[in-house]
Amino acid sequence: MEIRRLIPDVRTLEAERALDDLLLREAAPPDRPYVVANMVASADCRASVDGASAPLSGPADRALFHALRGQVDAVLAGTGTLRAERYRRLIRQPERREERRARGLQPDPLAVVLTRSGDLPDIEMLTDPEQPRAVFTGDDADPASALRRVRQDHDVRSLLCEGGPTLLGSLLAGGLVDELFVALAPVVAGGDGPTAVAGPPLHPPVTLELLHLLEHDGMLFTRYRIGIPRG
Secondary structure, eight states: OEEEEEESSOEEEEGGGTTTTOOOGGGOOSSSOEEEEEEEEOTTOBOOBTTBSGGGOOHHHHHHHHHHHTTOSEEEOOHHHHHHHTOOOSOOOHHHHHHHHHTTSOSSOEEEEEESSOOOOOOGGGTOTTSOEEEEEGGGGOHHHHHHHHHHHHOOOEEEEOOOHHHHHHHHHTTOOOEEEEEEOSOOOOSSOOBSSOSSOOSSOEEEEEEEEEEETTEEEEEEEEEEEOO
């Protein structure tokens, strides 16, 4: 499947190869992973339709979603997202695990779960013996502390947060996100459902530097570097 890149230059790419040059591990700070967050939203910034993100997605979004998973050491998602999306083994196709090996990564990314309450969803990802995971509960579920632990204990240098909105809001508030990938679907969802980022207002707001812009069938795919907070 082809996808158009509009920024930084105009060209046509294979969607599955559009994120091959990210080099996220090399950018890791000394005490935690380099953290990127991936989200999909409607044009009016809704993060889901009827409780799920699937109605906002499309073939190109799914291709980039899996391509981004293939670039990181670990994947983090909130328990609400895990429950709603029914997570299974993060990399299910053998050929994608081999591609990760070729990049110098473990064949399966570490699944990271944070839950202060200890209430874990009944999902396949948390019982599959082939899926490595690290579950943090209680005080250990503090995001900054958990990120330090996965770096120290598992050598996680790049981590992908797949939401949900509350978890992403807490990571942004803690200054723990380095890049943001946002897919904007060409639909208006309406209603009063969750937006892509939830939680208290960010004071001060953070600035974003646009690194790339992709397009397929009217859907826009942005990549931002988190900038310096506005004073």
